[in-house]
Amino acid sequence: MYRPRGLGAEKEAHMISFEDITNYFLRAAARLGLVTHPEFWLNSRSMEREFACICHTRNCEDAEGGGTCTLSFSWSTLDTALSLEGPAGVCDFFHEPDEHCPHLHTSDIPHLVLDLSYNLPFTGIRPDLNDPQLLSLIQLLRLRASEHSSRASETRPGLAVVLQGHHLLAEALTLQQRVELPIWHPDGMRGLHEDPQARSARSIQRRRSVNEEDEDINERDEIEASADHPRPEEWLPQVMDEICQDIQRVLEAMETAYPPE
Secondary structure (H helix, E strand, O other): OOOOOOOOOOOOOOOOOHHHHHHHHHHHHHHHOOEEEEEEEEOOOOOOEEEEEEEEOOOHHHOOOOOEEEEEEEEOHHHHHHHHHOOHHHHHHHOOOOOOOHHHHOOOOOOEEEEEEEEEEOOOOOOEOOOHHHHHHHHHHHHHHHHOOOOOOEEEEEEEEEEEOOEEEEEEEEEEEEEEEOOOOOOHHHHOOOOHHHHHHHHHHHHHHHHOOOOOHHHHHHHHHHHHOOOHHHOHHHHHHHHHHHHHHHHHHHHHHOOOO
């Protein structure tokens, strides 16, 4: 059972922040030797924060014409509320807190989505969109990228095009991926790919356990603390390492599919 603020939420735990996410990523990228160019934005009206970081495997002097990946995500005020209060922050964000609110009894909390955007420009002669080898190249790229991505939930290859004269020519190979991080899920990464029926059954069991009058208080506190405090700091650094490894492998796969000159 999720515990709203004021009902035992005084138990402190380190909750993840925007700075944690960016720092974990940049440290992981540095360990793997990825060259990064991070940028940060703040919308002063909505207080939404954004992060984007261009990554490549070559030195900056030699990076022109090579593959790049831009990792980006947005951090809204709802994410801040979740970070500070857990699921009870959803109630504070949308309405007055109520201990019977469904927000406090669900694991279906939005994931933090990381968008990965890859780009590999065509060097030399740009292929025509009607080139039969172009489709084969895109299919090969999708296959190789999927094989080398352990965290991406979807992979969408494509083309950037340019109008030259009266013809559309392919300017670059592109690839879009997304990674979902269940920052606020009580079971962490285990909850991302879990069977919904199993998740629902465990949620019901939690409510039954908390409502049993003869249940030991310490055991109930342990159950509720687990739901309130998913402790992403314990697993997020490793996940960021894996994401950076995926970026490195996909960039290599793109350049293998179409090696730049």
